[in-house]
Amino acid sequence: MNAIGKSSAIFVTLSGLFWGGWIVGSQTPEGQEAIARAYAAYEEQQATANENLFDSTALRAIVCGDPTSVEQKPCLAIVAAGRLFIVDAGTGAASSLARRNIPMDRLGAVLLTDADMPQVADLAAVYNAASRNGGAVLPVYGPAETQRLVDGLNQAGGFDGASNGLQAWGPSPEPGRSVIVFEADGLVVSAFTTQEDAFSGRVAYRFDYRGRSIVVGGDGQVAGASAARDADVVLQNAQSERNATFDGPATAAQIATQAAASNTGMVVLTGADTPIAAQMQVAEARATGFNDVQAARVGMMVELPLDNMDINVRPL
Template sequence: MLKRVFLVLLGLVVLALSTAWFLRGEIALRVMARTMDRNLAATPSDGLPDGLHVALCGSGSPMPDPTRAGPCTAVLAGNRLFVFDAGSGSVRNLTLMGMAPARVERVFLTHFHSDHIDGLGELMLQHWAGGAAKTPVPVHGPTGVETVVGGLMTAYGPDRGYRIAHHGEAVVPPSGFGGEARPFAIGTGPAQVTLIDEPDLKIRAFPVDHAPVSPAVGYIVEYKGRKAVISGDTD
């Protein structure tokens, strides 16, 4: 009797696994759709007062450290999420912190040291695939950011095709792939460059000394009378 019960249960398990195998594509699509819905339903500012909030999604250096991701600062202005630099591992931290990459409105780069940009490809990918983005994420940076963004989009070009073919255009709209470089010129003096100028929100860039790296900038984020300054790397 026990042997018969065991064989029946074994048969049911084999049947279930076989069904899951043949339906794996449909199951994957449903899981991704559910993940996107969850990412877009919750806002990073849930439970926080309306204000200016700063979070460290990475505080490491180029030296390997299992407890530190590469440089990355997340700024919440109300319910709008901005990311400054994107070091290795920082995108996973964003997700673990409840700030889904799909919710990132814009990315700002302080300079082009490898440890500040080596997570940018993943951020652009997760912004696209994690939220069915229809437009690329804007990536602001001093002159040269177009080379960085263009290079990463070239590197991720084959993957773009794979993901569209596998998941379909409803999940990964072709128009939302990658990033849109938004370069700005910056001098060596105290002059600032205004990147966002709205009644409640202003974001400005200013030059910093990070020789021999040039250009290098910091950013000022001002929201409803509160201000955060992100220096980037500087003396």
């Protein structure tokens, strides 16, 4: 059994001890102390298990966001080469990762697909969680408007953006030409855009790690982009045919059609407001004949092992 599996088993055991303790005397000081020790041990075990997420055996994506809301807020965590990247810091980004004991001190950068409020609502909280020891600088990559947004957050937090706080970087990719924003230890992170997205100020990101690849598109029109070709997984916001708007993201059917033409391994549809809407989008996508489609859920992990070409999807 791997470390993550052991952690789940320990949690089940401790839950049994909790309810057993409640019956036989957890309301006593001794019982409460014993339960507190048990759950502290579980949290330590879970943190140790999550360290395994940062090994060099896979490229991983974790759907994060507000765990108490059915609405999917824009937030994805990418883990590779011992590093953590957050793409879009929507509401609940920091808390949902903290609840799963993801070590935020591993955070290398925040990558914004857009500089609107939904994508940055939790950016300050993400910085605070990642820099608990103080004095840290957190790079924030994104569209041109990112600089103005970061300046405002630094001013509100009393940071200078040089020795502490957020530091904005605008990769400014041109349609058809990717820009590398990070490269080390076999991991390459590149920013790209399309003709449609350049006009609306949207940026997408591709993560290539030792032969495996993940593309995160946000609200953009990325599944059919040349930079997304042959990607193992594309995670992209979608809208349903029934509620499609002209200036919204691509429809689920459009994404699936483009993914098939681009030789994509799997599509994960993000951004559905409700579980019913998510199911509808998956059905519309699969109706095109492209069946490798999943609906994103907070806590879902997509894992791409380096020793084979599998795509594993499971809860974290």
